[in-house]
Amino acid sequence: MSSSRHTKMKIRKAKRADFEGYLKLKMSEKRDLSRYLGININYAPKRILKREFKDALKSIKKFLLIAEEDKEIIGYLEGVQIIDNYQKTGYIYDIFILKEYRKKRFAIDLIGKFTNLLKKRKIHKIKLGVNPKNKRALNLYRKLGFKIAHYEMEKKIK
Secondary structure (H helix, E strand, O other): OOOOOOOOEEEEEOOHHHHHHHHHHHHHHHHHHHHHHOOOOOOOOHHHHHHHHHHHHHOOOEEEEEEEEOOEEEEEEEEEEEEOOOOEEEEEEEEEEOHHHOOOOHHHHHHHHHHHHHHHOOOOOEEEOOOOOOHHHHHHHHHOOOOOOOOOOOOOOO
């Protein structure tokens, strides 16, 4: 008898007790991104990340979803609902899955859970930003129905 795809996989809202596991993922993300982009990425200090984590848990407009396998935190999605004069939109600020768990549908399931939470709030559009060099992520987002709506550019001021 074959086992299911994610026998002990779970997507859920974050809890206070998740902070240390979340912090480990943030540090893994920093290392991966620094290596990928060839630059040193600086993240906020632990105390600021902890404050932001607690704020996300308290806010009704912010979402912090956790992906677990065998009770180990292996990924997360940070999102927010944005309501302005014109529309209600969900925005994915960050999504990260540990390298050894990628290509196993965890990102798809995190985005699916976020989508369902937005639908319950009558929000029918999701936006996100992605590095144009990240072909794997671009392909995933296209597969999930995301389309390029505009380009965002930046310039360092010296």
